[in-house]
Amino acid sequence: MNAAPAFTLRFATEEDIPALHALIEASVRGLQAGDYTPAQIEGALGTVLGLDTQLIADRTYFVAESLDQNATQQSCAGCGGWSKRRTLFGADRGPGRELELLDPAIDAAKVRAIFVHPDFARRGLGSLILAAVENAARQAGFRRFEMGSTLTGVPLYRLKGYVEVERIAVPLWNREALPVVRMVKNTI
Secondary structure (H helix, E strand, O other): OOOOOOEEEEEOOHHHHHHHHHHHHHHHHHHOOOOOOHHHHHHHEOOOEOOOHHHHHOOOEEEEEEOOOOOOOOOEEEEEEEEOEOOOOOOOOOOOOOOOEOOOOOOOEEEEEEEEOHHHOOOOHHHHHHHHHHHHHHHOOOOEEEEEEOOOOHHHHHHOOOEEEEEEEEEOOOOOEEEEEEEEEEOO
């Protein structure tokens, strides 16, 4: 029986940006093709689905690296973070950016941009990243979480206690629309 690869999480830095762009594109193209059309994927990459470098600047974005020395796969296995700002989803060029800070006493932290490289899919990495994100947001005083999930992510987030509150059709530059699911989780 093969042991699951071990991962380590660290804060993303500006030096990680090129690798994160490549990871996110590989994740979207490899794992979301069953839920979105090629036209939706093309229209969403870099806008709705992509890296928000504000999260790196805020030190709320993580990179997951594989500790498997024998792997032929890339070591940048996944990424994800949370935001203390109003923006619910999207990359630097994404729609609806709101940089206003949230109040942990009344607002929900925004779970943002969790992506796993297809080589590391279905090994618990998404769950590991989500747990780290929630723990970091809790340490900052947040007790509620909100996200704009892809259709691909909804089953995992449901398993982790998130509930769907709204479906959003996000208009894309190529006249397509990307279904996004707004989900929330309350903790006590």
